[in-house]
Amino acid sequence: MADAATIESLEQQLCALYQERQELADAVGANCTEDVINMISSLEAQLHDFYNRFGDNPGFDDAESLMVLSKIKELSSTLDPLYSQKSVTFSIENDKPVLRAEWTEALNQEND
Numbered sequence: 001m002a003d004a005a006t007i008e009s010l011e012q013q014l015c016a017l018y019q020e021r022q023e024l025a026d027a028v029g030a031n032c033t034e035d036v037i038n039m040i041s042s043l044e045a046q047l048h049d050f051y052n053r054f055g056d057n058p059g060f061d062d063a064e065s066l067m068v069l070s071k072i073k074e075l076s077s078t079l080d081p082l083y084s085q086k087s088v089t090f091s092i093e094n095d096k097p098v099l100r101a102e103w104t105e106a107l108n109q110e111n112d
Helices: 004-028 033-054 063-082
Strands: 085-093 096-104
Touching: 004 033, 063 085, 063 096
Parallel strands: none
Antiparallel strands: 085 096
């Protein structure tokens, strides 16, 4: 028969296991090994597809891309001091890369 210390240790391990499973479920929406493995496999397949579709692109080292990036940097250096918030997103739309930058100013409306 197991002694009280062994039972307490097993209960603590079991509680820790359930807590880890709950944290995993909260963080990634999966709480079992099979779901996590499937999620990782899906992400790997998506990355593989992405690299197959866009991996052969020459990048941003051609003259036209360098000119566009230079203009973006110039615009950014002009606009950054004027606005309190800037967001830059990169996405793929209709199999084309899209860079979107947005400068905004948070207006505080106070009642006088």
